[in-house]
Amino acid sequence: MENRGQRRPLGIVILAFVFALLGILSFIAAIFLPAAYGELVSNVERCIRAAGLTGMSIPSPLGAVVRTLVISGALIALAWGIAQLRPWAWWFAVFIEGLSLLDLLTGSTSLISLRVSGFSALLVFILHAVILGYLVSRRDLFLRSYSEPDIVAP
Numbered sequence: 693m694e695n696r697g698q699r700r701p702l703g704i705v706i707l708a709f710v711f712a713l714l715g716i717l718s719f720i721a722a723i724f725l726p727a728a729y730g731e732l733v734s735n736v737e738r739c740i741r742a743a744g745l746t747g748m749s750i751p752s753p754l755g756a757v758v759r760t761l762v763i764s765g766a767l768i769a770l771a772w773g774i775a776q777l778r779p780w781a782w783w784f785a786v787f788i789e790g791l792s793l794l795d796l797l798t799g800s801t802s803l804i805s806l807r808v809s810g811f812s813a814l815l816v817f818i819l820h821a822v823i824l825g826y827l828v829s830r831r832d833l834f835l836r837s838y839s840e841p842d843i844v845a846p
Contacts, residue, residue, distance in 0.1 A: 700777070703826055704833065707785070708775035715767030722760035729753035782827060782834035789824040793817065 770788070773781025796817045 700775070701830065701833070704774060704777070704830065707823065707826070708771045710771075711767050711774060711785075712771035715764045715771060718760055718764035718767060722757050722764060725757050725760060726753050729756070777834050779834050782831060786824065786827055789820050789827065792820045793824065796820065 766784075770781055770784055774785060796813060
């Protein structure tokens with residue numbers, strides 16, 4: 693049963709769109725990763741031979757491709773969950789944003805954010821903090837999504 697009088701807030705729609713876009717771009721990157729990796733490996737191997745180093749091997753890109761595909765699938769699922777106001781999507785997004793903030797503060801992980809420094813790092817930190825703050829402020833939408841009729845998109 694749909695309640696046509698209520699609409700999702702614009703911020704929720706934008707977050708869902710951003711996560712979906714990141715998931716799609718990540719999927720495209722996973723497709724082209726082996727080709728780019730192959731070119732990089734051939735250049736590195738040429739440098740290794742020129743330096744006279746022996747016994748060095750370059751790992752396969754399969755791990756990077758699989759990791760990128762998993763991340764892209766998770767981002768697309770997250771976008772769907774946020775658009776549908778699912779409680780698990782709220783928890784997942786809060787976890788991802790919190791991990792991103794922790795990464796920017798400590799540099800302890802390399803899973804989530806790009807390595808940035810200086811003013812760019814400040815802007816990325818502010819962006820993640822604003823997203824986390826918005827998610828926390830709109831938590832009520834995700835909690836009532838199972839107890840009330842569905843909210844339709846604009």
